Amino acid sequence: MKSCMTVMGVVGVLAVAAGTARAQPVDVRMQGIQFSPADIEITPGMTVRWTNMDFLPHTATSESGPDVLVPDGFFRSPFLSTGQSFEFTFPDAGVFYYYCELHGLHMQGTITVRCPADLNGDGIVDFSDYLEFLNLYDAQDPRVDFNGDGLVDFADYLEFLNLYEAGC
Ligand SMILES: [Cu+2]
Numbered sequence: 001m002k003s004c005m006t007v008m009g010v011v012g013v014l015a016v017a018a019g020t021a022r023a024q025p026v027d028v029r030m031q032g033i034q035f036s037p038a039d040i041e042i043t044p045g046m047t048v049r050w051t052n053m054d055f056l057p058h059t060a061t062s063e064s065g066p067d068v069l070v071p072d073g074f075f076r077s078p079f080l081s082t083g084q085s086f087e088f089t090f091p092d093a094g095v096f097y098y099y100c101e102l103h104g105l106h107m108q109g110t111i112t113v114r115c116p117a118d119l120n121g122d123g124i125v126d127f128s129d130y131l132e133f134l135n136l137y138d139a140q141d142p143r144v145d146f147n148g149d150g151l152v153d154f155a156d157y158l159e160f161l162n163l164y165e166a167g168c
Pocket of ligand 1: 033057100101103104107
């Protein structure tokens, strides 16, 4: 029981460290009447920051699917002029489409929010991800270097268990 409590303590510390590491926003430029990069992948809790580099106004407006071009109310920036930014934090996993209200079809992007424990990328965290983790761990694959220290080791195993048990 005592050793179990010790492991839980270590996992808690790792979770706090991971949360801190994700605090920095991910940048998307509005440049040349395009989002750049147009398609990005992040993890839940991360913030995206759009910045307008053009001499035309733009928006970042969520839509329910590609080419829908109707605000779905999830996020909607004001009209951004040159140099202005808008930030939005994505709390949950999913694929989120967005567009510019002034440039419609020509200016769209996607934000894929994927749980780090969803190693097979099927949108759910389940036992197949656990098996995938074990394979990647044995292969020393950098995708399971969860704490980003350049090593695939027991600390990453503990972090994976923490994320897996949290369902993300
Ligand atoms: Cu635009």
